[in-house]
Amino acid sequence: xxxxxxxxxxxxxxxxGATRHPWYSVLLLGLVVLVMAGWTTVPAATGVxxxxxxxxxGFVLGRAGGLVFDKPAAEAAAALCLAMVLGAVxxxxxxxxxxxxxxxxxxxxxDARQARGVNRVDSGQLPHPA
Numbered sequence: 001x002x003x004x005x006x007x008x009x010x011x012x013x014x015x016x017g018a019t020r021h022p023w024y025s026v027l028l029l030g031l032v033v034l035v036m037a038g039w040t041t042v043p044a045a046t047g048v049x050x051x052x053x054x055x056x057x058g059f060v061l062g063r064a065g066g067l068v069f070d071k072p073a074a075e076a077a078a079a080l081c082l083a084m085v086l087g088a089v090x091x092x093x094x095x096x097x098x099x100x101x102x103x104x105x106x107x108x109x110x111d112a113r114q115a116r117g118v119n120r121v122d123s124g125q126l127p128h129p130a
Contacts, residue, residue, distance in 0.1 A: 002040065002048030005032040010055045018060045025060040026076050029053075030083040037087025038094075045087065049080040 009032050010018075013025035029052040037045035054067060056076050062068035 002032065002036040002044065003051050005036065006048060006052035006055055009052070010059060014060065019063065022056070022060050022072060022076070025056050026079050029056055029076075030079055033080050033083040034087040037084045038091040042084075042088050045084045049084045053077050053080050 006029055009028035010025055013028045016024050018025040033045060033049045033052055036048045040048075053073075053076060057068045057073045058065045061070070061073055061076075067073075
C-alpha cells in the first residue's frame with residue numbers, strides 16, 4: 001500500500017512539474033509517508049520513506065533513474081524522516097502510549113473490594129449480603 005502510494009505520488013508530482021520544482025515531489029511523498037507512519041508500524045513506514053526517497057532521488061532529481069546523492073537529495077531524506085517521525089508520534093499519542101490514564105491502583109482496589117463482597121454505601125462500607 002505504501003509503495004503504491006509513493007509511486008503514485010512521484011508520478012503525480014512529475015506530471016505537475018516536479019522536475020522544475022522538486023518540492024512538489026517531497027510534499028506529496030511526505031504526505032504519503034506521514035499517513036503510512038500513522039497507519040502502519042515504524043519499520044514499514046521506514047521502508048516506505050526509503051522507497052519514496054529512492055524514487056525522488058532517481059526520477060525527480062536524477063532523470064535517468066540513478067540515485068543522486070547531493071544536497072537536495074539529503075534535504076528530501078530529512079523531510080521524509082521528519083514526516084515518518086511525526087506520523088509515528090501522532091499515532092502513538094492517539095493510541096494513548098504517551099500519557100498516563102487513571103491510576104491503575106484505584107481500579108485494582110475497587111475490584112478487590114468487589115471480590116471480597118464489600119460495597120460502598122453512602123458514608124461507610126458494609127458487607128455485601130450473600
